[in-house]
Amino acid sequence: MSDIRDTAVSPADLAAAEPAPKATPGRRERASWLWLLNARLVLGLIIIAIFLLGSFVLPLFAPHDPAQQATYMKNLKISPAHWLGTNGLGQDTLWYLIFAVRNSLILGIFVGIGISAISTAIGLSAGFIGGAYERIVMLIVDSFITIPLLPILIILGALIRGNNNFFTIGLIIVIFGWAWNARTIRSMVLSLREREFINMARFSGAGTLAILVREIFPYVSAYLVVGFINTILFAINTEATLAVIGLSKVDVPTLGSIIFWALNYNALFTGNTTWLVAPIVATILLFLGLFLTSTGFNAAFASRRGVA
Amino acid sequence: MGVLQYVAKRVGLYLAVLFIGLTITFFLPRLLPTNPIDAYISQLQSRANGQLTAEAIIQLRTNLEELYGLKGNLFSQYLGYLNRVIFHLDFGPSFTYYPTPVSSMILTALPWTLGLLLIATLIAWVLGNLVGVVAGYFHTKRAATVLEVVGILLYPIPYYILAVSVILLLAYVIPIFPLSPTFPVGPLTPALVGSIVYNSTLPALTLVLAGFGWNILSMKALAVATTEEPYVTFARLKGTSNWTRMVRYVFRNAMLPQVTALALSLGTVFNGALLTEILFSYPGVGLLMRTAASSGDYDVLYGAITLSIVAVATAGLVIDLIYPLLDPRIRHR
Numbered sequence: 001m002s003d004i005r006d007t008a009v010s011p012a013d014l015a016a017a018e019p020a021p022k023a024t025p026g027r028r029e030r031a032s033w034l035w036l037l038n039a040r041l042v043l044g045l046i047i048i049a050i051f052l053l054g055s056f057v058l059p060l061f062a063p064h065d066p067a068q069q070a071t072y073m074k075n076l077k078i079s080p081a082h083w084l085g086t087n088g089l090g091q092d093t094l095w096y097l098i099f100a101v102r103n104s105l106i107l108g109i110f111v112g113i114g115i116s117a118i119s120t121a122i123g124l125s126a127g128f129i130g131g132a133y134e135r136i137v138m139l140i141v142d143s144f145i146t147i148p149l150l151p152i153l154i155i156l157g158a159l160i161r162g163n164n165n166f167f168t169i170g171l172i173i174v175i176f177g178w179a180w181n182a183r184t185i186r187s188m189v190l191s192l193r194e195r196e197f198i199n200m201a202r203f204s205g206a207g208t209l210a211i212l213v214r215e216i217f218p219y220v221s222a223y224l225v226v227g228f229i230n231t232i233l234f235a236i237n238t239e240a241t242l243a244v245i246g247l248s249k250v251d252v253p254t255l256g257s258i259i260f261w262a263l264n265y266n267a268l269f270t271g272n273t274t275w276l277v278a279p280i281v282a283t284i285l286l287f288l289g290l291f292l293t294s295t296g297f298n299a300a301f302a303s304r305r306g307v308a
Numbered sequence: 309m310g311v312l313q314y315v316a317k318r319v320g321l322y323l324a325v326l327f328i329g330l331t332i333t334f335f336l337p338r339l340l341p342t343n344p345i346d347a348y349i350s351q352l353q354s355r356a357n358g359q360l361t362a363e364a365i366i367q368l369r370t371n372l373e374e375l376y377g378l379k380g381n382l383f384s385q386y387l388g389y390l391n392r393v394i395f396h397l398d399f400g401p402s403f404t405y406y407p408t409p410v411s412s413m414i415l416t417a418l419p420w421t422l423g424l425l426l427i428a429t430l431i432a433w434v435l436g437n438l439v440g441v442v443a444g445y446f447h448t449k450r451a452a453t454v455l456e457v458v459g460i461l462l463y464p465i466p467y468y469i470l471a472v473s474v475i476l477l478l479a480y481v482i483p484i485f486p487l488s489p490t491f492p493v494g495p496l497t498p499a500l501v502g503s504i505v506y507n508s509t510l511p512a513l514t515l516v517l518a519g520f521g522w523n524i525l526s527m528k529a530l531a532v533a534t535t536e537e538p539y540v541t542f543a544r545l546k547g548t549s550n551w552t553r554m555v556r557y558v559f560r561n562a563m564l565p566q567v568t569a570l571a572l573s574l575g576t577v578f579n580g581a582l583l584t585e586i587l588f589s590y591p592g593v594g595l596l597m598r599t600a601a602s603s604g605d606y607d608v609l610y611g612a613i614t615l616s617i618v619a620v621a622t623a624g625l626v627i628d629l630i631y632p633l634l635d636p637r638i639r640h641r
Binding site: 139140142143144145146147148149150151152154155156157158159233237240241244245246247256259263268273276277280283284287288290291292295 | 332460465466467468487575576578582598601606612621624
């Protein structure tokens with residue numbers, strides 16, 4: 001394979017392609033590198049744990065449905081009763097935000113599972129079977145990567161507006177989002193395919209499926225964690241993007257729909273900046289946490305499994 | 309022979325992308341349960357206060373189906389669609405601005421999008437890669453880590469958050485730029501160009517910030533790997549300066565995968581540009597699509613998405629065709 005397009009790697013891989021700790025330099029340096037790698041992972045995991053706990057446990061204590069409009073006075077300032085004030089629709093900003101984070105995370109996790117399953121099956125088979133099958137699959141993968149997603153989502157959003165539910169949106173994101181991961185997994189398999197132990201397994205009489213599942217999958221499984229987290233990022237981002245321009249189901253609280261309502265009710269003109277700042281800060285923290293975890297995992301695994 | 313093979317492969321991919329893209333846009337709406345013609349007729353019906361007779365509706369339906377190429381079975385519709393789109397660039401008339409052809413509406417909006425996108429992507433790519441190569445070349449130095457942290461902090465932030473934050477910071481907290489940008493039309497006088505540039509700064513800044521983080525991280529990783537190559541060590545032993553090694557040995561080589569990555573990521577960058585346009589009311593293809601989506605103007609939507617696919621695929625092709633000029637190994641293989 002002399003395809004130079006193969007040199008393109010997904011951003012998370014590149015970001016994590018830190019030099020693995022080397023055995024040759026002194027022990028001090030090695031220890032410091034390990035500390036750095038762990039620091040990223042630990043920081044990311046702490047952020048995610050806080051978000052997961054907060055958004056899944058706190059709703060159990062919610063005084064009422066935060067999506068219910070006109071529960072309180074509009075645009076109240078920050079006070080002990082409303083830690084982040086209330087928004088222009090008479091909802092408590094903090095409770096709305098908590099439910100938004102939960103819904104976005106649920107969507108992200110479901111889409112993550114769907115995309116991981118599809119892209120693993122396609123990537124593994126394309127990389128290992130090769131031949132005409134691989135060429136056709138990669139043509140489709142490259143087309144899906146090249147085709148801009150947002151216009152397609154805008155059309156779908158316009159067509160199914162009104163009778164969509166929240167999970168239709170997740171399904172659509174799965175259908176159009178599997179290509180990047182499939183590409184990465186396939187390029188990993190390509191590099192594994194030429195290894196000695198694969199030939200060893202084949203000469204010992206193992207079938208294609210057995211080699212894929214028992215020899216190649218363990219190497220790829222480490223990447224799956226990384227790919228899964230990246231997909232959560234991608235899914236939350238895509239739904240939020242649609243919500244911000246009003247084409248998702250905006251009456252479900254998500255990280256995007258808060259901003260949609262805040263922009264539509266001119267939060268800046270009415271001086272209710274917390275309505276806009278709170279989701280921005282929450283999103284940045286959550287995304288940073290997910291990103292740090294994904295690159296941290298990737299770096300930790302890369303040093304162990306010895307395949308980039 | 310190497311270059312020819314490369315070009316043929318790349319053009320093949322280009323045609324495949326166009327074909328798959330056009331096929332998806334054709335079949336997508338037809339697989340969904342909703343029918344735009346029904347929606348349009350009920351819209352007319354309510355405008356006429358329910359006074360349209362059944363015969364008039366049937367007449368209207370046949371006319372509309374004729375007008376929008378919905379006659380015949382699915383396969384002949386598909387061939388007709390490909391024929392109209394590829395050979396005539398004809399997407400039919402707009403629903404909302406009735407006789408205006410969709411293609412002319414899109415051709416008005418396209419230069420706005422391309423201008424913003426090209427300038428922002430170029431700035432983000434050059435700046436990001438320069439910072440990235442410095443961060444990667446001096447990766448053992450503590451100061452270089454700071455550069456990488458900038459990338460880590462910027463990269464995961466989604467476009468819509470960047471856009472809203474930029475508005476919040478530079479139009480609300482520090483009111484340098486307009487909170488609601490306006491884009492006047494008219495002959496291009498220097499004053500008008502100035503106003504357009506002034507109003508486009510925030511959307512452009514959003515796109516630059518979004519691309520900047522990714523380029524830093526990716527270039528840094530590539531530069532670290534390249535620095536370890538034997539030819540860089542050789543160059544050092546030969547007595548070349550740090551600057552020469554960084555620019556002519558490390559950057560020149562690490563840049564190549566970045567060019568390929570740029571071609572691959574164009575779709576994502578384009579998505580970001582569309583979103584940014586919508587949030588800043590910038591009169592490009594994105595805003596056109598958003599308005600068309602809310603008014604149910606399906607011809608404009610399909611025209612815009614088709615041209616988007618063609619534009620992104622073509623830009624990718626152009627980048628990949630420039631590639632052999634940058635990488636002599638392909639020319640001499």
